[in-house]
Amino acid sequence: MEASRTPSPLSSPDMSSGSSTSSMTPPSTPPNLHQNSIDPAAKWLVQKFGGTSVGKFAVKIAEDVVSQYLDQHKVAIVCSARSGSTKALGTTNLLLKAASEALQRTRSPGGTGTNTPNGLFRSSPSLGQSPVDSPRPRSKSSPRSDSPFGSLAMTPASGASATSFNATVDLIRSEHITAARSTVRDPEILKELEAEIERDVDALRSFLFAAQVIDEISPRSKDSIVGFGERLGCKIITAVLRDRGVDAEFVSLENIVPLPDDGDHYEEGETLGQEFYDKVAVAVGERIRQCGRRVPVVTGFFGPVPGSLLRQVGRGYTDLLSALLAVGLQASELQIWKEVDGIFTADPRKVPTARLIPIISPEEAAELTYYGSEVVHPFTMEQVIRKKIPIRIKNVENPLGSGTVIHPDPDIDAACATDEAEPFAGAPAAQQFAYKSLSELTRDGSGSPTAGGWDPNMHKHPTAVTIKEGIVVLNVNSNRKSVSHGFLAGIFGVLDRFGVVVDLISTSEVHVSMAIEQGVERRSLDKLVRELSKYGTVTVARDMAILSLVGKQMRHLVGIAGRMFTTLGQGNVNIEMISQGANEINISCVIDGRDAVKALNLIHQSCLQILPQGARGRMGPWLF
Template sequence: MSDRSTVSSASSSCSSSVSSPSLPHTPPNLHQNTIDPAAKWLVQKFGGTSVGKFAVKIADDIISEYIDQHKVAIVCSARSGSTKALGTTNLLLRAAKEALQRTSSPSDTPGSMTPALFSQASQVQSPVGSPRQRSTSSPRELFTPGGSFSMSQANHAPAVFNSTVDIIRSEHITAARAAIRDSEILRELELEIDRDCDGLRSFLFATQVIDEISPRSRDNIIGFGERLACKVMTAILRDRGIDAEYVSLENIVPHTEDEGSYSHETLGQDFYDRVAEAVSERIRQCGPRVPVVTGSLLRQVGRGYTDLLAALLAAGLGASELQIWKEVDGIFTADPRKVPTARLIPIISPEEAAELTYYGSEVVHPFTMEQVIRRKIPIRIKNVENPQGGGTVIHPDADMDAAPYPEDDMLGVFAVPGAAPTSRGEHGDQTERKLPTAVTIKERIVVLNVNSNRKSVSHGFLAGVFGTLDRYGVVVDLISTSEVYVSMAIEDGLDKKVLDRVVRELRKSGTVTVSRDMAILSLVGTRMRNMVGIAGRMFTTLGQGNVNIEMISQGANEINISCVIDARDAVKALNMIHQSCLQIRPEGARGRVGPWLF
């Protein structure tokens, strides 16, 4: 295998990295991570859309600009497709569903297995429905941890999932041919894609034989997309002269005492600390090579969690920063598609970011943030299409400046060209006003109002209501209670039959009314604590705009005031609160405007 190969084994890569007692020099025409002992690690996580649409830009304009000053590790999500329906994860879910669809034939009888399944198996040489010859290479480890089922055991009737696997293969082959110039690298990547698609067919066939896909098997199938995306990204980096190494971590997760435990909610922080230590140790073995890491940890952790893996890796390496690259400039004071005067927020606290995540913005999951924030590592959200921008920093201490990067020297730390001073006091404004940080709207909300029938005492009434919600797995976004009255805002995502059953159960506790087409309006900011009059200003503004309030709620941390309004008034209310409470006027400098995080 050539030194410019797409995927190299861990043993060969590690031996080449540490065989000499002195630090190795950068090979000719191959760009490596800096060998400066003082350089710190920088973990960069790229989402599926970024990997699917901007892989070459990531290699040319982002990674190559960082590896001279930092030791960079990359984590990738499964790549997007040419359309949303052709996204890798969507296709894998479809293939998993199709694997349980049995092909009928006149000889089949209910409850029995066709004898043809195991007859003349040795005569079948290639996967049924595959547009090419089966690879003669040995099976890869990706989907065969305990041995491989051969598609040669399959029925002669085409499996339904074969066509979906062919689409996955075609999407990745097409992307590789469009991005990779070196014919040798392209050839090796195509062979790797073929082998992995064979492994996926074999795994799907195995689930078809047992007629069952467990949660762990489903996660294994979905994790295929992340591993394949990382291989494509590794090949593109190699093609661009960057010495990258593909690193798969699904077998590195430490065992727990209870191997039957699968939900991440049952795992303690000590488990995640051990994962961080294990993955960081594996990455250090790559030496000066740039590791491209899969975000899929298949054992106890479950599906994907690329953000979580990136956070654990940053924590284990003691990284200077965790960068999450999206197709947005960062977090804004409001959605600029609905609020033209919205501004980029240069720095935000973890508490504020968590509240925004709960109420409509896809910032970073609070549990993921916790893994790095507790190690005093900042998170920076940046735009793949604007790599020179400062982005938004989620900093452990939001009153401190984040570590500057070269682009900050050109733009000014967190500078937004033409922007007026905001509540954070940047651009030299030393007089900081106590103002909220952002306003957000979460639409498609249903409000359930339950009025007690007084047949039980107050605690029995509340226990009955919440017990019903728990049995049906209903997640409550917002709640307002009294002794005999409960109002709950939930997402309008429940199946109609499930919601009807929930309402019937709740009627055993009292009178129930359902209000649809609602929205949650939330005002967020750590500086709202002890801010006299901010709630009055918010509700007075809504009243002056003839916006009716269905319910009101404020969290115990006092950094969030939320209310439920009619969805038809959402955009109007968003603009009024943005102007009134954040005191950002339509006139004057607007700052940088771009897509927001949802």
């Protein structure tokens, strides 16, 4: 009988053997659960949800987002680790804290917690006996072999010293148990989810105890610890989806990274090229197709990566995985769900007149990301754009909103501005889907441009203005009478040794001005200044901000730079340095951080505000 049962949707099946590694094997999927479209022509749609959405809007994701797409599309979901009530209580931050605490040896048995040899990590085939109401977890199930921590699970020896990470692990456990109980109504699904949380938490304790014993956590071990957050977040979303009638399946990708073609292993220090990510995309796509009509809920963590996932990619690896999945499935669209309606002409929290941008080019989105607007990381964006897959930014709190489309077609702006009744009628089906909401925005029933929607002349304006605060400006002035040709080389060499990323730079033969993020520690910055002083006199300006005006059409706008700087001058905003990118779609300047909001409003009203024909308007109260 066991062989005829389907794996639990909350377990991660071992696809190499075709069986689930979890002991939970419920009967086959009930026929009333909502599944992915049965239409063989239906395209895949990848939806990525960030930590805040997973933490605060799990029920809304299930009821108002995912369910609305299943009849016409095949939906795959990628989730980040849950956020907390504060940034410090976010799951990833707590996991990194626990990893750090594991290397802090305690000197007394009091500590913050104790690994009890008779209570934790003991193997038992019993299911559903996790005492979730006890003050400390006493789950009687050992880590499963599909857990990233299962291979290092161990039982603490009798009399083991107190471990400082236990309190942090307890907090992670309680946060997820509380989330499970507040979002899952079905008692059977809740019982299964709680058991999964208990098993993973026990496995995490084992892993951290092992790290404490050997007094070392390697970069790859830290990857595995951080990946634990995506497992828990995805299991909660899977359970909530099933509780709301969606046939969802949890999919862990921690062993998805393929070996090189020669069958050997990647070198730890090597830089991963595009070929590596192409292989990961293919592997991820093949794995997800094995879910059949179930809706896969996929971990953003995709396992041990040569040189460490955190080092190679950073904490934005969930966005990257969603992009690779979209490529592997040849999806019609990648949707990134946030808590904002899309990309605006300016930060709407600071500029009341900011407007939603219906469509934007990848180059413009990349510039906005570099200079303060959290859009999509350019490397992540590149993975899908090079395969002609559009990205849509949507608001989980406003699922019916059209969002903003980042589209790979450089000629689409012209199509958007046309007066034809159906500007996308000749486009492929995938593009028509991507533009449907945009088309509704731009047209009313008569086929003419909607007064409050997309303006057909908007392409004659810059696209957006953004501000990046917390900037330090370093000015290096050569004190040599005869300037050596190695002046710039020496400065750039120092920056490279310190690993400093320069946001803006302005150079001459004897002078260099550089804008860097203020996040550099004071001690490191002091050392950097001392090294740069070997090449000239160094001055430092703190608490600055980078103001950037972005637009693909700006290269055709004569006088736009003059208008920008004249506006700042009239508003009494002093400019520290100026830079314009070689691609001519970005004009940036450094200003005093105290003038950031004023400058943002000034430039938005001067360069981006769409006024009625013939109206001149006034510059607003910021001039006075």
